[in-house]
Amino acid sequence: MTETAFRNLPSVDRLVADPRVAAELGGLPRHRLVELAREELAAARAAIAAGNPAPDYESLLQAIIRRGLGLMILSLRRVINATGVIIHTNLGRAPLSRAARAAIEAVAAGYSNLEFDLETGERGHRHAHLEELLVRVTGAEAGFAVNNNASAVLLGLMTLGHGREVIVSRGQAVEIGGGFRIPDVLRQSGARLVEVGTTNRTYLQDYETAIGPETAAILRVHRSNFRIVGFTTEPEVAELADLAHRRGIVLLDDLGSGCLIDTTRFGLPKEPLIQESIAAGADLVFFSGDKLLGGPQAGIIVGRRELVERLRRHPLARAVRIDKLCLAGLAATLTHYLKDEALTEIPVWWMIARSADEVRARAAAWADQLAGFAPVDVVPVKSAVGGGSLPGETLPSFALAVRPRNGDVVGLARRLRLRTPPVVGRVEADQLLLDPRTVLPEDEEDLLGALRQALSG
Numbered sequence: 001m002t003e004t005a006f007r008n009l010p011s012v013d014r015l016v017a018d019p020r021v022a023a024e025l026g027g028l029p030r031h032r033l034v035e036l037a038r039e040e041l042a043a044a045r046a047a048i049a050a051g052n053p054a055p056d057y058e059s060l061l062q063a064i065i066r067r068g069l070g071l072m073i074l075s076l077r078r079v080i081n082a083t084g085v086i087i088h089t090n091l092g093r094a095p096l097s098r099a100a101r102a103a104i105e106a107v108a109a110g111y112s113n114l115e116f117d118l119e120t121g122e123r124g125h126r127h128a129h130l131e132e133l134l135v136r137v138t139g140a141e142a143g144f145a146v147n148n149n150a151s152a153v154l155l156g157l158m159t160l161g162h163g164r165e166v167i168v169s170r171g172q173a174v175e176i177g178g179g180f181r182i183p184d185v186l187r188q189s190g191a192r193l194v195e196v197g198t199t200n201r202t203y204l205q206d207y208e209t210a211i212g213p214e215t216a217a218i219l220r221v222h223r224s225n226f227r228i229v230g231f232t233t234e235p236e237v238a239e240l241a242d243l244a245h246r247r248g249i250v251l252l253d254d255l256g257s258g259c260l261i262d263t264t265r266f267g268l269p270k271e272p273l274i275q276e277s278i279a280a281g282a283d284l285v286f287f288s289g290d291k292l293l294g295g296p297q298a299g300i301i302v303g304r305r306e307l308v309e310r311l312r313r314h315p316l317a318r319a320v321r322i323d324k325l326c327l328a329g330l331a332a333t334l335t336h337y338l339k340d341e342a343l344t345e346i347p348v349w350w351m352i353a354r355s356a357d358e359v360r361a362r363a364a365a366w367a368d369q370l371a372g373f374a375p376v377d378v379v380p381v382k383s384a385v386g387g388g389s390l391p392g393e394t395l396p397s398f399a400l401a402v403r404p405r406n407g408d409v410v411g412l413a414r415r416l417r418l419r420t421p422p423v424v425g426r427v428e429a430d431q432l433l434l435d436p437r438t439v440l441p442e443d444e445e446d447l448l449g450a451l452r453q454a455l456s457g
């Protein structure tokens, strides 16, 4: 019985020679097809040996085609974000501006003056492309960028705190995002963490009494993904800077979100601004490139020239250096701030700046276009800024609420995720919510087309 099942399995050659394989997987060379066929046959033999029925020819063939097609579409691809979370870490954080994308494309397509001085024809510096922009938009003396903010903070602590003490408030010795824990980062850097104060209250005096001959720095960490509310106290940046400078140490400020625009203009609470921290006397400020700054992944370090140069020269700086594509995109993003055009050109700021009425009008237009496909509605929701900024705060918004006729809202959400491009919404009770705030206007047609098909299918 089992013997017959083994013997009845088709040969690799027969499967690979099937014209449907050529039709569907023409882009793959023969040796890859053979590989897939062998793997499927091996799985079939294992199934038979385990006492399961042998797959028939058709299912073997379809399995090969399915896996071949899966290999050829790129796993990482564009997604339409209709969740209403603007800086969505799982969906790639900040979408880039047109200018940033063009700058990346230009540098990616060929050679560039990455480390070449066009004036002299000699070796140049990759950090030269960014420094003046950073200085102008933040007001700092100097600045440069590395791979991400976690590496920026690590580089700062290693350069300035290795073998010495760094003082952190207990309310700031926190974990931010996946696995970035301040006590662990400090340990990795070779600095000794000196915790002061309590979770909710830390006074200037607490810092002052902790400073000793071994102290290198005070580190402030922005609590970017949670809030402590109620009975709380923390010294201002200016007070800490003043204390640090009186005692001959430095103040490091990990601000994370990279905010350069006053968020209170949009009815949000205040997110700390880079330029204010610099103006208040922080010696170095660290922030991400792909949160509220609205650019590609990067970690940016701005502050006093002498310190910036020490960080740049540390051996770790080479290990965490920024790549040319992110550098190109980051410089183009900073140019929007230079030209005071961030609110119109940088997608995350364009999204933050949309009023609830504008979002409602878009949701209503979507509802019109989908009438007849399913019961749809426009409902009030809250959009979140997300991604390590303004924790717990939301923007009043509106969403298209879709209730599929068969009642299977989870199934609808899944079908939308499995489309090209995938559409990601939010399931709430018996409806799928799609928030126009985070959908770029150029993605609207794709989103509506996907919805029509998913609702008809």
Ligand SMILES: *Cc1c(COP(=O)(O)O)cnc(C)c1O
Binding pocket: 148, 149, 150, 151, 153, 176, 177, 180, 221, 222, 223, 224, 225, 254, 255, 256, 257, 287, 288, 289, 298, 299, 387, 388
């Ligand atoms: C997000 C964040 C980090 C980590 O930044 P990455 O760019 O994701 O590496 C570190 N510190 C703070 C305060 C943050 O908000």
